Amino acid sequence: MSLLTNYYNAGILSKVIYVFCAAFILLSLSCTKDDDKGGSFEVKDNPETLEVPEQGSSETFTFIANGNWKIESLRKERWLKIDPAEGNGDGTFTVTVSKNTTPEVRTTTLFFAVDGQLQNEVLKIQQAAATGGDGGGEHQFIYIEGAETGLQIPETGLTERRVIRATGAWRAELSDEDADWIQIEPMEGIGDTPIQLRADINPGDIRTVNLNFYLDDVLQTEPLLIMQENVIVILDENFDWLTYGSPIFYTTTGETRIDNWTVEEKARGWTTSPSADKIMSTYARQGFVKLGKTNYGSDLISPKLNEVEGTQNLEVRFKAVPYMTAGGTKDDTRLYVNVIGPGTANVDEFNINNWPDYSADPNCTEIWKAEGTERSFVVTGATAETQIRFLGGALDLREDTGAPINKNRIFLDDIIVTVKKR
Numbered sequence: 001m002s003l004l005t006n007y008y009n010a011g012i013l014s015k016v017i018y019v020f021c022a023a024f025i026l027l028s029l030s031c032t033k034d035d036d037k038g039g040s041f042e043v044k045d046n047p048e049t050l051e052v053p054e055q056g057s058s059e060t061f062t063f064i065a066n067g068n069w070k071i072e073s074l075r076k077e078r079w080l081k082i083d084p085a086e087g088n089g090d091g092t093f094t095v096t097v098s099k100n101t102t103p104e105v106r107t108t109t110l111f112f113a114v115d116g117q118l119q120n121e122v123l124k125i126q127q128a129a130a131t132g133g134d135g136g137g138e139h140q141f142i143y144i145e146g147a148e149t150g151l152q153i154p155e156t157g158l159t160e161r162r163v164i165r166a167t168g169a170w171r172a173e174l175s176d177e178d179a180d181w182i183q184i185e186p187m188e189g190i191g192d193t194p195i196q197l198r199a200d201i202n203p204g205d206i207r208t209v210n211l212n213f214y215l216d217d218v219l220q221t222e223p224l225l226i227m228q229e230n231v232i233v234i235l236d237e238n239f240d241w242l243t244y245g246s247p248i249f250y251t252t253t254g255e256t257r258i259d260n261w262t263v264e265e266k267a268r269g270w271t272t273s274p275s276a277d278k279i280m281s282t283y284a285r286q287g288f289v290k291l292g293k294t295n296y297g298s299d300l301i302s303p304k305l306n307e308v309e310g311t312q313n314l315e316v317r318f319k320a321v322p323y324m325t326a327g328g329t330k331d332d333t334r335l336y337v338n339v340i341g342p343g344t345a346n347v348d349e350f351n352i353n354n355w356p357d358y359s360a361d362p363n364c365t366e367i368w369k370a371e372g373t374e375r376s377f378v379v380t381g382a383t384a385e386t387q388i389r390f391l392g393g394a395l396d397l398r399e400d401t402g403a404p405i406n407k408n409r410i411f412l413d414d415i416i417v418t419v420k421k422r
Contacts, residue, residue: 040064234314235415237302318375354367
């Protein structure tokens with residue numbers, strides 16, 4: 001028997017198995033589903049088939065359900081993601097199909113169950129085959145997983161990990177060398193490679209750049225478009241005008257209390273509340289601020305947000321690091337946020353527990369870039385009279401006040417306030 005005959009028979013067998021599995025599931029449905037009882041699951045507009053292009057896509061569906069529901073595909077497919085795949089009651093689910101790098105059409109079927117009972121409704125997924133290859137050997141590809149058709153960057157920036165999928169040695173180049181608002185590390189590798197994406201906040205116009213890929217030193221024909229919308233920035237403070245003391249957290253020599261700042265520094269509008277016994281304990285460091293000292297907490301109050309027009313909702317992003325001595329003794333980690341003047345914050349308290357690692361980061365520079373250092377909250381109903389307040393612990397941390405620890409020092413930097421679009 002020829003190899004061609006063997007291949008043909010294998011193809012027929014796989015199709016038979018596929019049909020048998022589908023028939024078995026539907027037969028099980030007819031045996032178990034109660035027409036008078038049980039849950040129901042109905043996708044809006046009752047779609048029968050989702051046609052997906054070769055490059056992949058994401059499609060969100062709205063549904064009505066009256067119980068605990070679950071979505072499963074006929075087979076477990078690495079190229080298919082359902083999010084969420086289970087839940088309760090009405091909602092939406094998103095089907096994400098990755099790029100098809102094979103010369104074959106890909107198909108599967110989604111089945112829906114409510115309270116353990118399969119539903120009559122199904123959704124067939126069909127994706128076009130890859131084009132451009134000669135059909136022989138391994139199909140070559142390179143793409144960023146989850147961004148096969150483009151990469152949309154939030155206007156407030158991002159820091160996240162992705163994976164580049166590739167069949168060989170690859171490298172990437174931005175079409176504009178001056179596009180320093182987006183950073184990708186590394187920019188070359190072999191095969192599947194984890195990468196780190198970082199993008200700055202965009203206070204200007206919408207910006208775009210193409211990412212060109214080389215696979216085995218061959219420039220690929222389709223670049224990846226990266227686009228970022230813009231935001232309205234109300235306040236952007238990185239404190240680079242503060243140059244006191246040491247960047248190392250546990251070295252307090254040279255740090256300068258807020259009431260001893262220069263006239264020009266005070267004129268920037270940042271203030272503090274006197275602690276108990278009228279003691280101030282807000283300090284300037286090398287490009288950041290320290291709140292608190294032994295027995296006393298401290299706060300930092302922003303200038304009035306004069307750039308707000310009318311009444312607006314705002315997003316406040318900031319970086320914070322807790323205090324730990326060189327020997328590893330840790331402070332308390334409470335940071336309270338609130339609003340002075342019009343507006344309401346949707347969060348009252350943060351647990352600042354992203355501890356520095358002095359052995360790996362002796363100069364305390366990498367901790368400011370680390371994931372988890374930045375936090376955010378939303379202020380609704382803000383006006384030009386609104387001020388943002390950060391308070392480390394409590395103003396009085398002495399033992400007789402009942403404070404859990406008499407030290408609650410917090411470092412603050414990169415406070416950014418923007419208009420929240422959505």
